[in-house]
Amino acid sequence: MYKYLAVSNEIENMIKSGRYKEGERIPSIRSLxxxxxxxxxxxxSALNELERRHIVYSLPKSGYYVVTRKPNLTKGEKLILNFSSSAPDPEVFPYLDFQHCINQAIDIYKNDLFIYGxxxxxxxLIDVIQKQLANYQVFTNKKNIFITSGVQQALSILASIPFPNNKETILIEQPGYHxxxxxxxxxxxxxxxxxxxGEGIDMLELERIFKSENIKFFYTMPRYHNPLGTSYSQEEKKKILELAKKYDVYIVEDxxxxxxxxxLKADPIFSYDDFSHVIYLKSYSKIIFPGLRIGIAVIPESIVERFSKYKSVLDIDSSMLSQAALEIYIKSGMFERHKEKIKASYLLRAKCLTSLLEKKIDSSNHIYKYSPLKNICxxxxxxxxxxxxxxxxINRLKKKSIIVDTADSSYLNSFPIKKSILKINVSNxxxxxxxxxxxxxxQEIEYLSRKNFV
Structure with a gap:
């Protein structure tokens, strides 16, 4: 065994035994x-291995801390495996970093945080966000950027305000955001x-709907669709935008x-637009933690005034403390460091999930099927x-401490084609x-299929 693995195992054993407790700083590199x-x-190398596995967490100029431990299960108790939740893994929340940023925000902004914004x-924060958005090929003016209380608030405002095309109907993908x-x-x-x-959407059907259904905007998740996990190709994104412009339909890109x-070449639909038809939304809930409740909306000039008015009526502003802490978190480089860590962790889980499904589900099987993702999620x-x-x-799996869910809530009540979809999410x-x-x-799917198809 490599020496660094022996050291990492020894430190992990001390964490499991309670020698180093959760949230506690472990000895310095020199001491170790x-x-x-x-x-x-x-x-x-040993600490990097433990950090990769989310057992310890590093804080710049401070050291390494115990972030979490494997659950201590009593005899006969079984670990609950939750394949239904899409929230980020609590084990990789940047608790210590963000706590530091909140404390700094209070020191820096003082009274400014306790008045209306x-x-x-x-x-x-908008200055910082503008620079960060450029990394996603979203180039925009600061006057077009709004901080919202999550993406949900932005969507509710967009659904409520009148648009320049004077249309009223919203088009959404099915299944879609519940x-x-x-x-x-x-x-x-x-x-x-x-x-x-899994193959995308029918472009001819999209054009028919744009042409005949008085569509105000098309709400879409081009990247890592929820719940399917699929992504549009660049050609599909360009075609959607082309049709939207042809029939004067706005696109709300989540x-x-x-x-x-x-x-790195997977650019958003926004990057192909001339700043007239695409509204770009981005969330920090999935990358940091849901309770942050901060989203970004990039709004075209034609509806900026209406959007601003409706938002001020709804809540005056979003949490100033959260915004100030996020600004410090991004500027300090902590966000990028955390992003790379959680991105690497999720990629390993995604690879494990997709390879297992591809291996275990026969493509010729008509009772249940899995369509391999081109861009794994x-x-x-x-x-x-x-x-x-x-x-x-669901009930049989629940008895085995495995939580799964269907996509039933992701369909409109009126939508005629509802597929029987079992969602599989490994973020938790x-x-x-x-x-x-x-x-x-x-095994449970096969058991039920044998009972129904024998």
């Missing part, structure tokens, strides 16, 4: 070098759906997982035959347990 009678590079958001669907149906907003599959992109889906009871499947399942969980899921 003396303790294990090795050189500095060996200790650093502006509907647009903290101006110094919370936006809930909002539209609750508020009785005119809405129609277009089917999206790029909520932009930070996890592995393909931390979440995907298994399509089931209608004869397999999803309710029974450690890499070590993905194989075990997928095996159980496949």
């Amino acid at each position: 070098t003396r303790n294990y009678n090795c050189n500095k590079s060996t200790v650093i 502006t509907p647009k958001g903290l101006s110094s 919370l936006f669907i809930d909002y539209l149906e609750t508020h009785k907003v005119p809405v129609v759906g277009i089917e999206r599959t 790029d909520y997982l932009a930070d996890f992109e592995q393909n 931390v979440h995907t889906y298994i399509e089931l035959d209608k004869k397999i009871s999803c309710e029974k499947l 399942v450690a890499e070590d347990y993905i194989d075990e969980g997928i095996n159980e899921i496949i």
Whole structure:
């Protein structure tokens, strides 16, 4: 065994035994070098290995801290594997870094944080966001950037305000974002759906809808679609924009997982527009933690004034403390460091998930099937035959401490084509347990299929 692995194992054992407690700083690199009678590079390699596995967490100019431990299960207790949650893994939340940024924000901004801000958001954060957006090929003026209380607030405002094209109906992909669907149906907003599959959407059908359905805007998740996990090709993105301009339809591009992109050439639809028809949305909930409630909306000049007015009526401003802390978090370089860490972790989980599904699901099987993703994602889906009871499947897996869910809530009540989809998300399942969980899921599907198809 390599020396650094022996050192990392020893430190991990001390964490498991409670010698180093959660949130506690472990000894310095110099101390560990003396303790294990090795050189500095060996200790650093050991700590990097523990950090990669999210057992310790580094804080610049401070040292290494215990972030989490494997769950301590009592005898007979089984670990719950949650394949339904799309929230980021709590084990990789940047607790210490962000706590430091919040404290700094209070020191720097003092009284400014405890008064009302502006509907647009903290101006110094907008300066930082403008530069960061350029990394995603989103080049825009500061006056067009709004800080919102998550993407959901931006969507509710866009659904409410009149657009220059004087149209009223919203088009959404099916399946699609369940919370936006809930909002539209609750508020009785005119809405129609277009089917999206593993192969994308039918461009002829999209053109027909644009031409005949009085579409105000098309809400789409081009990258890592939720719940399918699929992504549009660059050609598809350009074609969607071409049709939107032809029929004067706006595009609301929800790029909520932009930070996890592995393909550097995968640009958003916004990058092909002339700043007239695409509204770009980005969230920080999936990369940092959901409670941050900060989203970004890049709004075309034609609706900036209306958007600003509606937002000021809704909440005056988003949390100033969260905005100030995020500004410091990005400027300090902590965001980029955290992004690379969680991106690498999710890529390993995504590779593990997709390779398992490809290996275990026969492509000629018509009872349940998996369509391999061209751009692998931390979440995907298994399509089931209608004869397999999803309710029974979910209940049987629950008894085995495995949580799964269907995509039923991701469809409009009025949409005629509802596929039986089992969502599979590993953002909250450690890499070590993905194989075990997928095996159980496949076994239960096969058990129910034998009962129904024998």
